[in-house]
Amino acid sequence: MTHHPPPIPRQLWIKERCLAVESQFSRRIGRTAYVTRIVPLLAILILGYWNGRLATPLLPAWMAAPIMIVAFYLSLLVFSHRFHDLGKSGANLLQIMLPVFVWLWVGGNLMAKLPPRIWITTAVILGIWPVVVLLRLAILPGLPSSNSDATQ
Amino acid sequence: MKNTQAIKRNWDASRTHPFGFKTRRGLNWFTVGLLYAMFYMCRYNFRFAGNGMRAEFGWSTGDIANIAAWFSIAYGTGQLVNGLFCDRIGGRASMLIGAIGSILVNLLIGFSPWTSSFAAFAVMWMMNGYIQAAGTPGMVKINAAWFNKEERGLFSGIFGFMIQSGQAMISMLAPWILGGFSFLAIAVGPGQWRMLFCIPPIFLGLVAIWFYFVSAESPDAAGVPKTIQDDVDNSAGTTVPVLESFKFVFSNPLVWFYAVAYGCTGAVRHAADQLSPLYFEDVLGFNMKTNLPPIASFTLVLVPIVAVCGSVLSGWASDRFFRGNRYPVAMVLYYGEAAVIATATTVMALKLIGPTTSGILLGCLFLVLIAITANSTHSIVGAAAPVDIGGKKMAGFASGVIDSFQYYGAAIGLFLTGMLLDVSLPGNYTVWFGIMTCFAFFGGCAMLSLLLRQKQKPVASRAVIGFMALLVIGGIIVGTRAYRHMKPIAIEHYAAAAQAAFEEGQDKTATGNAQRVLRLAPGHAEAGHIINTMHERQVAAAQNAMAAGDAEAAIEHAQNAINLKGRESTARDLLAEAKALQKAQEAAAKEEPQSTEP
Numbered sequence: 001m002t003h004h005p006p007p008i009p010r011q012l013w014i015k016e017r018c019l020a021v022e023s024q025f026s027r028r029i030g031r032t033a034y035v036t037r038i039v040p041l042l043a044i045l046i047l048g049y050w051n052g053r054l055a056t057p058l059l060p061a062w063m064a065a066p067i068m069i070v071a072f073y074l075s076l077l078v079f080s081h082r083f084h085d086l087g088k089s090g091a092n093l094l095q096i097m098l099p100v101f102v103w104l105w106v107g108g109n110l111m112a113k114l115p116p117r118i119w120i121t122t123a124v125i126l127g128i129w130p131v132v133v134l135l136r137l138a139i140l141p142g143l144p145s146s147n148s149d150a151t152q
Numbered sequence: 153m154k155n156t157q158a159i160k161r162n163w164d165a166s167r168t169h170p171f172g173f174k175t176r177r178g179l180n181w182f183t184v185g186l187l188y189a190m191f192y193m194c195r196y197n198f199r200f201a202g203n204g205m206r207a208e209f210g211w212s213t214g215d216i217a218n219i220a221a222w223f224s225i226a227y228g229t230g231q232l233v234n235g236l237f238c239d240r241i242g243g244r245a246s247m248l249i250g251a252i253g254s255i256l257v258n259l260l261i262g263f264s265p266w267t268s269s270f271a272a273f274a275v276m277w278m279m280n281g282y283i284q285a286a287g288t289p290g291m292v293k294i295n296a297a298w299f300n301k302e303e304r305g306l307f308s309g310i311f312g313f314m315i316q317s318g319q320a321m322i323s324m325l326a327p328w329i330l331g332g333f334s335f336l337a338i339a340v341g342p343g344q345w346r347m348l349f350c351i352p353p354i355f356l357g358l359v360a361i362w363f364y365f366v367s368a369e370s371p372d373a374a375g376v377p378k379t380i381q382d383d384v385d386n387s388a389g390t391t392v393p394v395l396e397s398f399k400f401v402f403s404n405p406l407v408w409f410y411a412v413a414y415g416c417t418g419a420v421r422h423a424a425d426q427l428s429p430l431y432f433e434d435v436l437g438f439n440m441k442t443n444l445p446p447i448a449s450f451t452l453v454l455v456p457i458v459a460v461c462g463s464v465l466s467g468w469a470s471d472r473f474f475r476g477n478r479y480p481v482a483m484v485l486y487y488g489e490a491a492v493i494a495t496a497t498t499v500m501a502l503k504l505i506g507p508t509t510s511g512i513l514l515g516c517l518f519l520v521l522i523a524i525t526a527n528s529t530h531s532i533v534g535a536a537a538p539v540d541i542g543g544k545k546m547a548g549f550a551s552g553v554i555d556s557f558q559y560y561g562a563a564i565g566l567f568l569t570g571m572l573l574d575v576s577l578p579g580n581y582t583v584w585f586g587i588m589t590c591f592a593f594f595g596g597c598a599m600l601s602l603l604l605r606q607k608q609k610p611v612a613s614r615a616v617i618g619f620m621a622l623l624v625i626g627g628i629i630v631g632t633r634a635y636r637h638m639k640p641i642a643i644e645h646y647a648a649a650a651q652a653a654f655e656e657g658q659d660k661t662a663t664g665n666a667q668r669v670l671r672l673a674p675g676h677a678e679a680g681h682i683i684n685t686m687h688e689r690q691v692a693a694a695q696n697a698m699a700a701g702d703a704e705a706a707i708e709h710a711q712n713a714i715n716l717k718g719r720e721s722t723a724r725d726l727l728a729e730a731k732a733l734q735k736a737q738e739a740a741a742k743e744e745p746q747s748t749e750p
Contacts, residue, residue: 007374007375011368012375014374018172018175019171022171022172022174026171102457
């Protein structure tokens with residue numbers, strides 16, 4: 001039977017980075033902060049998606065992609081912080097992300113092959129719940145006490 | 153009520169980890185899963201290269217199918233052997249060896265103008281199958297050390313997602329490669345199938361480098377010790393001697409219950425995956441090559457999505473409600489699957505599935521339902537159960553044994569389905585659904601037997617095993633009788649259809665029917681005559697095209713002739729001559745503009 005040697009410095013460095021990322025996520029924000037942060041972020045993401053679908057994009061991909069990645073990461077942070085404020089796990093952001101991901105994965109194919117009424121209906125069905133969640137995050141008041149999801 | 157609270161406490165406790173652990177585990181899983189998805193890119197590239205290989209080497213469709221079949225056998229066997237060694241050398245080493253081996257074999261095929269031998273390609277692709285089989289045990293073993301028992305179901309659901317994403321990546325990349333592309337100073341023309349074996353290995357190589365630097369064998373190696381409780385062996389380390397792993401896994405009855413059930417999953421999943429394009433064409437009347445209808449594209453898009461959802465949900469349910477026990481969920485899924493497919497069989501037998509609006513909707517709905525159930529069992533039995541059995545030290549071999557059965561089950565299922573579909577009348581896929589029902593029911597019985605055994609009811613468990621043996625014997629008797637009954641009817645029907653089409657000048661229909669008759673009755677005179685006549689026509693057309701200097705047409709006709717008679721065809725030399733002519737013409741066309749320059 002063999003034993004693992006102690007972790008090598010590289011693994012300890014990765015561990016430190018993971019701790020830093022997790023501490024970024026373990027915070028909480030209120031309704032106003034949520035709205036003022038998420039609205040511009042969602043606007044950037046929607047504009048980026050629209051830009052990507054243009055035959056000749058206004059912003060070249062090498063410029064748009066980093067902006068989109070940063071906006072996406074920041075929106076994950078904002079959603080998590082707001083869920084933490086409501087006393088829920090940040091993983092609840094999947095309620096918004098999964099339908100969007102399904103649409104992005106499938107949407108291009110559907111739009112190319114299906115009649116508009118079918119893909120518009122699909123988009124509406126997929127979009128209902130994420131919109132409800134987005135609104136709930138903007139409306140519901142946060143928990144007055146601290147909770148296990150948000151350490152800061 | 154108390155029981156529910158206890159389950160909830162257990163569930164919450166299993167998910168409480170030190171700060172930073174979940175992010176580190178997520179990064180590890182992402183890295184391992186990405187590498188595994190890249191393995192799929194270097195495996196499914198063969199599907200897209202088949203046409204190019206046929207055209208270049210004059211192979212028939214059957215030859216391509218044979219190479220794919222040999223790959224499956226090598227892969228299944230590789231799972232057994234590599235799984236055993238994986239427990240000795242560790243999951244990371246196993247995955248890296250698999251990645252390096254697969255890169256080398258793919259590049260060998262990609263840079264292989266040195267051979268056009270069928271045997272050489274078959275051997276190389278079998279080598280790829282064998283070495284790729286180091287991937288699954290390695291991935292399962294690494295994750296065994298990173299997840300508590302009550303968390304592994306969800307992990308197995310994500311495993312299903314990784315498989316689908318690997319397939320999706322090569323499905324997007326392959327048409328781009330085959331369409332021709334230019335990148336920096338490199339320009340590749342359209343139809344260069346060898347590039348399919350050169351570009352995916354680059355991705356695999358890059359991800360393997362990332363994997364080498366980022367992944368960790370266990371939380372201990374990542375600097376987060378004593379985070380995960382291993383129910384099998386909680387001592388330090390993740391590796392064991394080969395003999396110890398072999399003895400433990402082979403003597404563990406749980407492995408064999410799951411292996412039998414997983415064989416049934418393989419039979420259903422592969423039959424549904426590989427025969428659904430034919431089902432769309434033959435039963436629902438779709439034209440899959442030129443004019444794919446929206447409902448077919450919608451179904452093809454929906455299938456991987458529901459497959460992923462089914463995998464994740466079933467894994468989560470087994471974690472959340474059954475304390476990480478997979479067999480109760482798997483049993484319900486197998487019986488549910490059997491019920492769904494039995495309904496499809498009945499509906500098919502009643503001729504309610506067909507090229508009508510309601511028939512198409514029903515036909516597509518059943519495919520989607522089968523995809524949910526088959527992929528759900530695939531994830532929890534194939535990925536979560538081996539980890540539960542082997543723990544972090546022996547999950548590799550447990551996974552290897554169980555996963556190998558998936559491929560053996562698929563081989564048996566596809567062989568039986570192919571045999572019975574050959575003697576079915578056109579548009580009748582009742583046997584396809586029927587055989588899948590039997591396998592799904594059999595898988596459910598294997599899980600029921602395991603459930604009874606775990607509940608300390610050995611007599612009832614053995615009674616179920618006895619019932620399963622009777623099912624096999626009954627299935628063989630009924631199947632053989634049905635085959636004997638259907639065969640002469642099918643020969644008569646297809647021979648008459650071939651003759652009628654031949655007389656009407658419908659060459660394609662006549663050829664298809666005649667080939668089918670010859671598969672069932674190799675010495676059939678009328679069908680043999682039709683094939684010989686068609687072959688001679690194609691050879692003559694190829695010779696005429698050669699005489700007229702039309703190399704492209706000559707290649708097409710020669711290829712058609714080879715597809716009719718395979719290796720017995722006399723058109724193989726003609727194909728080589730036509731290709732030489734085409735090359736000479738291309739060289740001449742390149743030289744011409746240069747010579748006219750002042």
